Amino acid sequence: MQPATVLTIAGSDSGGGAGLQADLKAFALNGVFGTSVVTVLTAQNSAEIRAIEKVPAAFVTAQLDAVLADLPVAAVKTGMLASEETVRAVAGYAPRLPNLVVDPVLVNSDGVQLFPSTVDSAYLEGLFPHAAVITPNLREASLLTGRKIISDDDMAAAATELAATGAGCVVVKGGGRPGIEAVDAVWHEGSVRFLRSPWVGTRNNHGTGCTFAATTAALLAQRVPVQDALDRAKRYVQAALERGAAWQIGSGHGPLGWPTATDH
Ligand SMILES: Nc1ncnc2c1ncn2[C@@H]1O[C@H](COP(=O)(O)OP(=O)(O)OP(=O)(O)O)[C@@H](O)[C@H]1O
Numbered sequence: 001m002q003p004a005t006v007l008t009i010a011g012s013d014s015g016g017g018a019g020l021q022a023d024l025k026a027f028a029l030n031g032v033f034g035t036s037v038v039t040v041l042t043a044q045n046s047a048e049i050r051a052i053e054k055v056p057a058a059f060v061t062a063q064l065d066a067v068l069a070d071l072p073v074a075a076v077k078t079g080m081l082a083s084e085e086t087v088r089a090v091a092g093y094a095p096r097l098p099n100l101v102v103d104p105v106l107v108n109s110d111g112v113q114l115f116p117s118t119v120d121s122a123y124l125e126g127l128f129p130h131a132a133v134i135t136p137n138l139r140e141a142s143l144l145t146g147r148k149i150i151s152d153d154d155m156a157a158a159a160t161e162l163a164a165t166g167a168g169c170v171v172v173k174g175g176g177r178p179g180i181e182a183v184d185a186v187w188h189e190g191s192v193r194f195l196r197s198p199w200v201g202t203r204n205n206h207g208t209g210c211t212f213a214a215t216t217a218a219l220l221a222q223r224v225p226v227q228d229a230l231d232r233a234k235r236y237v238q239a240a241l242e243r244g245a246a247w248q249i250g251s252g253h254g255p256l257g258w259p260t261a262t263d264h
């Protein structure tokens with residue numbers, strides 16, 4: 001039997017921990033064939049993003065046309081799109097992108113906004129209405145809703161507010177809130193539930209968000225129902241964090257490891 005094909009529309013992380021490099025790794029380890037449309041190049045390592053070079057939106061669409069003309073894409077994940085023009089260009093394709101998982105990469109790990117706020121509105125108006133799942137982290141959900149997000153209830157309220165964009169499912173990820181558990185709020189079909197897993201104490205957490213969204217897309221491509229896909233992606237991220245916890249790759253936040261099939 002041949003694998004399902006999945007597409008990531010994302011930026012390159014030269015340090016290998018996040019971005020399309022993390023997505024392709026998660027695709028392979030979750031049984032799907034990965035294709036990649038590159039939106040932005042980052043000069044990045046485990047400690048910082050030093051520079052960003054955007055791919056022109058017209059070349060993003062040229063890559064999209066090439067992939068979609070030939071390959072049987074069964075799910076799509078978007079990551080760092082980096083400009084309003086690119087978000088709007090991808091949004092133009094969105095009605096024909098199956099199982100679209102949108103990970104809105106808007107802030108760096110210090111919570112600093114990476115792009116002008118016109119990019120936020122392009123996500124809200126253009127892309128979210130077509131998404132099967134959107135996966136903002138705490139800082140992104142806060143930026144997009146204007147809400148202060150501190151408690152579980154705040155996460156649930158932000159997820160519910162973002163559902164008004166028309167997204168099929170909203171996950172407000174709580175990796176930015178260390179505790180005994182890693183807690184995410186999931187809005188789906190009118191109600192909110194929480195995903196919970198034990199907190200993994202490690203500095204090697206670069207790429208958790210990309211890995212969570214890419215794994216969800218890989219599972220949706222294999223016809224796993226959305227709520228099950230989120231539960232399984234959550235377990236996969238936990239296992240990947242545990243596998244990489246003792247690694248020392250880079251001086252900052254290192255990458256996630258490779259779980260085996262029995263880990264998650
Ligand atoms: N230390 C941890 N232990 C267990 N789960 C974690 C940990 N850190 C993050 N997670 C989980 O990983 C997933 C990704 O969430 P997170 O909030 O980290 O995304 P992100 O901010 O987009 O990623 P990044 O921190 O890499 O920028 C969520 O399910 C979150 O709960």
Ligand SMILES: Cc1ncc(COP(=O)(O)O)c(N)n1
Pocket residue numbers: 010011012013018019020042044079080105205206207208209210211
């Ligand atoms: C090119 C690129 N894309 C995305 C992220 C954020 O990734 P994450 O939220 O998983 O750390 C990143 N640091 N670099």
